[in-house]
Amino acid sequence: MFKFLPYVFKGLWRHGMRTFLTAGGAAVALFVFCFVASVQEGLNRLTDGGDADRTLIVFQENRFCPTSSRLPEDYARTIREVPGVRDVMPVQVWTNNCRASLDIVVFNGADPQQLRENRGLTLTSGDWSAFENRRDAAVVGASLARRRGLSAGDTFSIGDLSVQVAGVFTSPVAAEENVAFTSLEFLQYTRGLDSAGLVTMHEAYLTPEADPDTVARGIDDALRAGPVATTTRRKGAFQASTLSDLVDLIGFAHWLGFACVGLVLALVATTTVMAVQDRVKEHAVLQTLGVRPGRVFGLVVCESLLICLIGGVIGTAAATAVLAFGGLAVGAEGVTIAFRPSLSLAATAAGVSAGVGLFAGVIPAWHAARTNIVAALNAA
Amino acid sequence: MALVEVRGLKKAFKKGGETVTPLDGVDLDIYEGDSVSMMGPSGTGKSTLLNAVAGIDPPDAGTITVAGTEITSMSRTKLADWRAEHLGYIFQTHNLVPVLTAYENVELPTLLASLSRSERRERVELALEAVGLTDRADHLPRQMSGGQEQRVGIARAIVMNPTLVVADEPTGSLDAATSAQIQDLLVRLNEELGMTLLMVTHDSEVAQLAGRRLQLDGGQLIELNEPHAAMPSPTSGVLAA
Numbered sequence: 001m002f003k004f005l006p007y008v009f010k011g012l013w014r015h016g017m018r019t020f021l022t023a024g025g026a027a028v029a030l031f032v033f034c035f036v037a038s039v040q041e042g043l044n045r046l047t048d049g050g051d052a053d054r055t056l057i058v059f060q061e062n063r064f065c066p067t068s069s070r071l072p073e074d075y076a077r078t079i080r081e082v083p084g085v086r087d088v089m090p091v092q093v094w095t096n097n098c099r100a101s102l103d104i105v106v107f108n109g110a111d112p113q114q115l116r117e118n119r120g121l122t123l124t125s126g127d128w129s130a131f132e133n134r135r136d137a138a139v140v141g142a143s144l145a146r147r148r149g150l151s152a153g154d155t156f157s158i159g160d161l162s163v164q165v166a167g168v169f170t171s172p173v174a175a176e177e178n179v180a181f182t183s184l185e186f187l188q189y190t191r192g193l194d195s196a197g198l199v200t201m202h203e204a205y206l207t208p209e210a211d212p213d214t215v216a217r218g219i220d221d222a223l224r225a226g227p228v229a230t231t232t233r234r235k236g237a238f239q240a241s242t243l244s245d246l247v248d249l250i251g252f253a254h255w256l257g258f259a260c261v262g263l264v265l266a267l268v269a270t271t272t273v274m275a276v277q278d279r280v281k282e283h284a285v286l287q288t289l290g291v292r293p294g295r296v297f298g299l300v301v302c303e304s305l306l307i308c309l310i311g312g313v314i315g316t317a318a319a320t321a322v323l324a325f326g327g328l329a330v331g332a333e334g335v336t337i338a339f340r341p342s343l344s345l346a347a348t349a350a351g352v353s354a355g356v357g358l359f360a361g362v363i364p365a366w367h368a369a370r371t372n373i374v375a376a377l378n379a380a
Numbered sequence: 381m382a383l384v385e386v387r388g389l390k391k392a393f394k395k396g397g398e399t400v401t402p403l404d405g406v407d408l409d410i411y412e413g414d415s416v417s418m419m420g421p422s423g424t425g426k427s428t429l430l431n432a433v434a435g436i437d438p439p440d441a442g443t444i445t446v447a448g449t450e451i452t453s454m455s456r457t458k459l460a461d462w463r464a465e466h467l468g469y470i471f472q473t474h475n476l477v478p479v480l481t482a483y484e485n486v487e488l489p490t491l492l493a494s495l496s497r498s499e500r501r502e503r504v505e506l507a508l509e510a511v512g513l514t515d516r517a518d519h520l521p522r523q524m525s526g527g528q529e530q531r532v533g534i535a536r537a538i539v540m541n542p543t544l545v546v547a548d549e550p551t552g553s554l555d556a557a558t559s560a561q562i563q564d565l566l567v568r569l570n571e572e573l574g575m576t577l578l579m580v581t582h583d584s585e586v587a588q589l590a591g592r593r594l595q596l597d598g599g600q601l602i603e604l605n606e607p608h609a610a611m612p613s614p615t616s617g618v619l620a621a
Contacts, residue, residue, distance in 0.1 A: 003491040010479040285475045288436055289489050289536070290464020292457050373436040377471070 004295070006121065008302050015275065020309060022271040026311025026353065027318065028212035029260040029267075034319030034349050036257035036342075039250055039330065041345060043243070043339040045320060052236025056216050058202040061229035064242060066093035066200045066334040071228055073184075073199050078226070082218040084210025089114045092187040093200040095334040096158055100246055104331035105158050106179045109187030118205055119171065121181075126152030126167020135186050138163035141177035142170050143338060146189050146327030156180070161190055161256075177331040200334075204232070242335045261352055264308065271362035272304040276364040284366045284376030297369035304361025312353025316346050381448075381574055382409035384433060389442035391428050402428050404443035404599025406501060410544075412621065415570040415577045417590035419604075424596045426580040427548055433578060434469055434546045435459040440621065447543050451520055464492040468537030468575075474529040476521040482532045483509065483517040489540050507535040510573070511565060527558030534565055545569060547579035549588055 012019045031076040046052070058079060060069035068345040076088040092109035112132045115121065124142060131137045140150050145168045150156055154165045163182055171177050206215060223230045233241065240247060276283070281298050322328070323341040330337050386408035392401040402425025410416055418426045431437035433444055435451045436459075443452050463469075476485045486507050490500040508514050511531040521529050530550065537545055541575055550566065551559035567589050569575045581587050593604040 006476070006484070006611065007488075014479040221606050281475065282477055285471070286479070286488070287460060288434070288463065288471075290460050290462075290467070290492050291488075292460040294457060374431050377436075377475070 022313035027315035030315030300365035308357025
C-alpha cells in the first residue's frame with residue numbers, strides 16, 4: 001500500500017484548490033472543536049479537580065456574587081474548631097466584573113503564608129519575600145499575566161486597585177492562573193470595599209479522613225448563632241453552582257463541537273465523492289491493470305483520511321497555540337474557567353480527524369471498488 | 381495446448397427492451413505467440429469478447445482458460461491478481477493517469493509485484509526503451525502527443541512481460557501517421573518479443589498485421605485466414621523474463 005502513497009498524494013495535489021479548501025474547512029472545524037472541548041475540560045478540571053472535594057467554601061447564605069458575601073473574619077476561629085478541619089484561610093475576593101466575561105480579573109486577598117501552604121503555587125518569576133513584605137504587592141497567575149502583559153516589577157491598576165507585581169506563578173489548578181493574590185489586609189482596606197474585619201469567604205481545608213458533607217454541616221451549625229448565616233459547600237460544588245449559567249452555555253457549546261465534527265464529515269465526504277466521480281475511469285483502469293478492489297478502496301479512504309488529518313492537525317495546532325499563549329479564560333462571579341491545551345485534547349482532536357476521515361471515505365471508496373470496470377472504461 | 385481456450389462463451393444484455401446476444405456460444409483457441417485480430421461492425425461483441433478474455437467482463441456462460449487457469453469462476457480479487465500477473469491491456473484512449481509521469485504510469489503494474497525498487501526501475505526503463513520513449517520518462521501525459529501517450533500505454537501493458545496482451549482498438553484514436561508507428565510497435569511486440577496478442581480493430585489495415593484474422597458476426601467467430609504456426613516463446617530480448 002505504501003508504494004502507492006505517491007499516487008495518493010498526487011491525487012490530492014491534482015485538485016489542489018479543492019484539497020486546500022476542504023483541509024481548510026476541516027482545520028477551522030477542528031479549531032472550534034478544540035476550543036469547545038478545552039472549555040469543557042476546564043470546567044471538568046474546576047469541578048472534579050483534586051481540591052474540589054477536599055476544600056470547603058464557606059459563603060454568606062443566599063449570596064452569590066463575591067461583593068455581596070460579607071462574613072466576619074473571626075469566623076475562622078470557629079470553623080477551625082469543627083472536627084475534620086485542618087486549616088482555614090479567610091479570603092477577600094475582588095473582581096472587576098461579577099457577570100460572565102472573557103476578560104475577568106479576580107483578586108484574592110489572603111494571608112501569604114497560608115497561601116504558600118495551601119495552594120501549591122510555584123513562582124516562575126519574582127520572589128515570595130517581596131510579596132510578603134510589601135502591603136500592595138501581588139503575585140499574578142501566569143494566564144492573567146500573559147493576557148495583561150504583566151511581569152514582576154510592573155504596576156497593575158484596575159478600577160480602584162493598584163498593585164505591584166511581585167511575581168508570576170503557575171498552579172496545579174489551571175483556573176487559579178487567572179487570579180492575582182494580594183495580602184488580605186490590602187484588599188480589605190481597598191477603597192470602595194470597606195471590609196475591615198470582613199471577608200468574602202473562608203476556605204476550609206479538610207483532614208484526610210474527614211467527610212466533606214459532614215464537616216460542611218458542622219460548620220454551618222457552628223456559625224448559626226453568629227451575626228451572618230453561612231452556606232458551606234465543597235469547592236467543586238460551589239464553583240459549579242457559581243458558574244451554573246455558564247455551565248448551561250458550555251453544555252450547549254458541547255453540541256457545537258459535535259456539529260463541527262458533522263461539518264467536517266460532510267465536507268470531506270463531499271470532496272471524496274467528487275474525487276471518486278471525477279476518477280471513475282481511472283479507478284477502472286487501475287483495476288484493469290490488476291489493482292485489487294480492496295486496494296482501490298484503501299486508496300480512496302487514504303485520500304479522505306489524509307485530507308482530514310492535514311486539516312485536523314493544522315486546526316488542532318492552531319487551537320493549541322492560541323490556548324497556550326492566549327491566556328484565555330471565561331468567568332463569572334469571581335470564579336474562572338481556564339482554557340488550556342492538553343495532550344489528551346490534541347490526541348482526541350487527531351483521533352476525531354482520523355475517524356471522520358476514515359468514515360467520510362468509506363462509501364465513496366466502496367463505490368470506487370465495486371464499480372463496473374467495463375461500464376466505467378466506456379464512460380466519457 | 382492453446383494458451384487461451386474459450387469454450388461456449390455466451391453474453392447477452394438488454395438494450396431498449398430487446399435482448400442482444402453478441403456472444404452466442406463462441407469457441408476460440410489462441411496459441412502462445414499468436415497474433416490475432418478481431419474485426420466486425422460496431423456492436424457485434426468484439427470488445428465484449430476481448431474484455432471477457434481480459435477478465436474484466438464476466439460472461440453469462442462458458443469458460444475461458446488462460447495458461448491452464450480457468451478465469452471465469454474467479455472472484456474479482458483473484459481476477460485482479462491474475463490480470464496483474466498475466467495480462468497486458470492496451471486501451472483505445474491510452475487511459476494514462478494524468479498526474480503521473482510516463483515513468484510512473486509504466487511503473488504502476490510493477491508496484492503490484494514483489495519487486496525491489498531497482499528491479500522496478502530496470503523493467504520500466506526496458507519497457508520505455510522498447511517503445512522508444514526513454515527521453516520522455518519525466519513527461520506528464522499532457523506534455524506528450526497522442527501517439528506518445530499510446531506508446532506509454534503500450535509500455536505499461538508489456539512492462540510485466542505478460543502472458544497475453546489484449547488491445548482494444550489500439551489505433552482508433554490516432555491519425556494515420558501515428559497509427560502506422562503504433563502498428564509497427566504491435567508487430568514488434570509479437571514478432572520480436574514473442575508476445576501473444578489479441579486485438580480488436582475496425583481498421584482492416586491494422587487487422588492485416590495479425591497472423592490470424594477473425595470476424596465476429598451473429599454471435600459467432602469466423603476465421604478469415606488459416607492460422608499460422610505458433611511462434612516460439614521469447615528466450616531473449618529486452619522484455620524476456
